[in-house]
Amino acid sequence: MKNKVLKIHPKDNVLVALQDLKKGDTISFEGNHYILQEDIPAKHKFFMQDMHFGDEIYMYGLLVGKAQFDIPQGSIMNTDNTKHAAEPYHFRPSNYHWEKPDVSKFEGRTFQGYLRSDGRAGTANYWLFIPTVFCENRNLDVIKEALYNELGYSVTGKYKNFTHQLLTAYEKGEELSVASLERLNSTTDQSDRIFKNVDGIKFLNHQGGCGGIRQDAAILSKLLAAYADHPNVAGVTILSLGCQNLQLNDLVNDIKFRNPAFDKPLFVFEQQQSKSEELLIKEAILQTFVGLTEINKFSRQPVPLSKLTLGVKCGGSDGFSGISANPAVGYTADLLVALGGKVLLAEFPELCGAEQNLIDRTIDPNAANKFIDLMTAYSHAAEAVGSGFYMNPSPGNIRDGLITDAIKSNGAAKKGGTSPVVDVLDYTEEATKPGLNLVCTPGNDVEATTGKAAAGATLILFTTGLGTPTGNPICPVIKVATNNVLAAKMADIIDINTGPIIDGDKSIQTMGEDILEYCIKAASGEVTPKAVLLNQDDFIPWKRGVSL
Incomplete structure (x- = not known):
């Protein structure tokens, strides 16, 4: 130190x-x-x-x-x-000048991605199950249990073995404690997978689709369509009940509207049109299995780094987040922007106090005013129910040094780096412009990562000072620790440690380059982030209510 x-x-x-x-x-x-x-x-x-x-x-x-x-x-x-307290913000003419970082180490580099027919590239090759309504969640759970164990995607083996050991010890009258039982180190063994080129089968269980207002169903449809169209997704199975607000045709139409050239395998099943639940489930498993045989024919191939879309997120933040992990990730973001890639910075409640800097960096005045409108409307909605952005820091944030939302936000904004803002996106809108994009989501960890994937993130860098297991079903989430203590204590969920910045042993720039190197390996399937290994598939749609 x-x-x-x-x-x-x-x-x-x-x-x-x-x-x-x-x-x-x-x-x-x-x-x-x-x-x-x-x-x-x-x-x-x-x-x-x-x-x-x-x-x-x-x-x-x-x-x-x-x-x-x-x-x-x-x-x-x-x-x-x-x-x-935070300074007010407004649009003003700005001649922002960006000093691009030196990218000579990365020029001409590629990652091994899945090139899709529309030119986009995935960092993974997933099959996705989508329910149009929460009534189908149970059917998804049954299908998941049937497919995961047989096809080699389950991560529960070590816990089943541990439970078996507990039962055996209980029957023998032995001591019941973790220390007294054999610990198995197995996780998902990819060598056991039947389909070697299918990285996973994912399930978007949710609580929406009916019972709320029609606008909730409409925005959910756009969110699910974004996931179906995602470059990390190679095929889709949709389960519908039939009578819900989010009708099957609405979702299919939203998929086609988002991408008129959509050509992935798409299987749809409506339970109220089926002869029985058992037949519905068996047909869904059968057709999906055939689809898996087809997408298993895809293979990774070299694609330029410009085809990466990197989401940047923080959660379980601490007083070091804004001086180690977030600036290092911000430098990674600048490197990728300089190489022609896309970066997504979201969590609008956690940009409170950083607005003017972002507005001054926004190239298009229309986009700058869109950001102002979204931030103002969001803030007013929170205040209307007796809350506000100032209430954003959690008890854990405060205990570890983030005393006000402006402190938390200005540290959080460091994740976006220093490049110009090329576009501002509302929730579920897709990022299409290379460069730094602002995406309207809550600060809530899972709602934010859910929204980033909908905007097109193919990898998410997630910084944390306190530790969080948050992941995403279709977008690999890479955990970046702010400090050495966390990295050692929660090594089972942390991928990268930026604690050496605090110790003075590494610069932000060097760490940023190291993080990009890890991203290239993760995008190529050479390393698997811990959240992916753990099947940490968190998915929470935002209903556009007040969520900080």
Whole structure:
């Protein structure tokens, strides 16, 4: 650890503790000396000067809060003495100039992807089951259980073995504890898979399709159509009941509207038109099995990095997120943009306080105004029910140093890098322009990753400081830890560790290059992210209500 504290921007009036600091310690930084008034845990901030009621607090060079009473120099920032504040934002002419990163290491590089007939490239080759309504979830569960074990996609083998060992120990009167039983290290063994070129069979169980307002069914249809059309999906089976709000024809029409050239195998089954549930399930399994034999004929081939679409996301964030993992992922994003690829930055509630910078970087004034309209409408909707973006930080975020939404948001926005914004997309709209795209989603981890995949993300980089197992059914999710402690403690869900940035052992730029190298391997099927190994297939449609 080369430094005990960090000042992120010259304008800041707080310092970030890079390690636990004790009350009474004298911290020397840039020729000044600060006597700590209390313990400052790592990731938290302390004030560089005496603060008075109403004084503005700056971090990342931006307004992130206001003092609620007089605060002595060397005091910790907390939810009692600091409340959220952010600068207003508006459209203004801007001549944003971007300094592209050096991409000489990656020029001419390719990944081994699945090239689709429309020119897009997938990083995986999945078969997808879609229910038009929650009434079909049980049928999907039955089909999943039937297919997963027989075709080699189950990851529950070690837990079944563990349960069997428990039963055996119980019958013998032996001690019942994890330590006393044999631990099996098996996960999905891809060598057991019947279809070697089919990366998975995925199921989009959800709670929608009927019972809500018709607009909910309409937006769900567009979301499901986006998943069916996704380049990581090679074939689709749809199960419908028949009487629900989201009619089968509506979904099929939305698929064709999204992609008039849609030519994937598409099998549809309506239960109220079937002679029996058993026949429905057997027919669905039969036709899907035949479809699997066809998509198993696809193989990976070299495609340019420009065909990658990278979603960037954070969840379970901590006080290091904005200074290690997020900036490193942001540098990866800049590299990919410079190489002609697409990057998706979402989570609009977590852009509060970063709006002006993003507006000034937006190339098209119409897109900039679209962003303003979406952010304003979202904020007003939250305020109308007695909430607001300022309530976004979770208890875990706050405990680990993210005191206001503006602190969390300005750190979160670092994931998008520094390139110009080429487009602004509403929920379920597809990214078609190379470069950085803003996508309207909630901050909620699963709702956001669900929306990124709908916008076309073929890989998602997911930074976390506290740890989260979140994944996605069709878009591989790569977990990036902000610190060494998390990377060691939750190694079973973490793929990349950016803790060396905090220690001063690696630069943000070097780590960003390392992350892109991992992305190329993951996109090529050379490495499998932990969330994929665990079948962490989280899928939650956003009903466009207030979700932070």
